[in-house]
Amino acid sequence: xxxLNAAELLAALGHESRLAIFRLLxxxxxxxxxxxxxxxxxxxxxxxxxxxxxxxxxxxLIRGQRESRFIHYSAEFSTMDDLIAFLTDNCCQNEVCLPKxxxxxxxxxxxxxxxxxxxxxxxxxxxSE
Amino acid sequence: xxxLNAAELLAALGHESRLAIFRLLxxxxxxxxxxxxxxxxxxxxxxxxxxxxxxxxxxxLIRGQRESRFIHYSAEFSTMDDLIAFLTDNCCQNEVCLPKxxxxxxxxxxxxxxxxxxxxxxxxxxxSE
DNA sequence: TCCATAGTTAAAGTATTCTCGAATTATAAA
DNA sequence: TTTATAATTCGAGAATACTTTAACTATGGA
Numbered sequence: 001x002x003x004l005n006a007a008e009l010l011a012a013l014g015h016e017s018r019l020a021i022f023r024l025l026x027x028x029x030x031x032x033x034x035x036x037x038x039x040x041x042x043x044x045x046x047x048x049x050x051x052x053x054x055x056x057x058x059x060x061l062i063r064g065q066r067e068s069r070f071i072h073y074s075a076e077f078s079t080m081d082d083l084i085a086f087l088t089d090n091c092c093q094n095e096v097c098l099p100k101x102x103x104x105x106x107x108x109x110x111x112x113x114x115x116x117x118x119x120x121x122x123x124x125x126x127x128s129e
Numbered sequence: 130x131x132x133l134n135a136a137e138l139l140a141a142l143g144h145e146s147r148l149a150i151f152r153l154l155x156x157x158x159x160x161x162x163x164x165x166x167x168x169x170x171x172x173x174x175x176x177x178x179x180x181x182x183x184x185x186x187x188x189x190l191i192r193g194q195r196e197s198r199f200i201h202y203s204a205e206f207s208t209m210d211d212l213i214a215f216l217t218d219n220c221c222q223n224e225v226c227l228p229k230x231x232x233x234x235x236x237x238x239x240x241x242x243x244x245x246x247x248x249x250x251x252x253x254x255x256x257s258e
Numbered sequence: 259t260c261c262a263t264a265g266t267t268a269a270a271g272t273a274t275t276c277t278c279g280a281a282t283t284a285t286a287a288a
Numbered sequence: 289t290t291t292a293t294a295a296t297t298c299g300a301g302a303a304t305a306c307t308t309t310a311a312c313t314a315t316g317g318a
Binding site for chain 1: 134135136137138139140141142143144145148152155156157158159206209213216217219220221222224
């Protein structure tokens with residue numbers, strides 16, 4: 001996987017159709033789904049579906065693999081994980097967070113998996129493994 | 130806070146400047162920062178900064194509060210938390226995830242805090258308390 | 259009151275993204 | 289072969305989003 005921009009990942013998910021596709025694949029788990037199944041569930045025209053699938057693939061959130069005439073898509077869980085880690089990393093300057101902010105509480109657990117890539121004032125890239 | 134769309138939250142974060150603003154505020158913690166301090170750190174023209182601050186405010190990711198001549202912004206941690214919960218909710222159909230997918234592992238911990246709002250094929254809203 | 263500062267809003271131009279029909283590629287079956 | 293199916297790429301129009309200058313509002317101090 002390439003070094004990628006967190007903003008790019010978030011922008012990719014920041015669209016109803018792409019988010020729906022991604023959630024479908026997250027729910028489906030490692031087995032994933034065929035493109036046609038996704039298209040049926042979401043009733044998207046083939047060209048539109050393909051556009052969004054390739055966008056999600058490009059940023060590394062999903063992965064497609066041809067199987068005979070079909071293409072089999074699955075979520076890239078590690079990318080999602082890196083993204084979540086990025087969002088919560090260095091939360092509250094690593095001080096103890098307020099009771100409500102569970103997001104911060106998980107930061108420590110994720111930290112070990114985190115590839116450090118963000119500078120403090122210009123957060124930019126996530127290097128995946 | 131209003132019922133909001135997860136895609137809207139993600140789209141709001143899916144822009145370099147807004148993500149940088151948000152991360153700055155996440156790092157700053159509950160104390161937050163003045164708008165002017167954000168502008169200086171990121172060197173954004175006032176109008177541009179204001180545009181992005183109001184976008185982030187509108188979707189509920191940050192909050193601004195006037196303090197004399199300054200406006201004091203802080204991250205809405207609960208919104209970020211809801212968003213992360215949404216992303217990982219129902220991951221792998223709640224089966225045990227592969228070793229790598231820590232995002233799934235945290236789903237259970239977050240579930241208790243989750244306001245159920247997503248339908249399976251058309252994920253849409255996050256109701257924040 | 260008048261001026262300076264912090265920040266927002268308005269408006270308009272520019273750029274980017276989204277959608278979907280039509281054409282195209284890849285595979286498989288008749 | 290020829291035909292059918294699964295999916296992608298092309299291309300052009302429509303819709304959104306981004307940036308910026310200029311004008312405006314709000315607050316505080318001289």
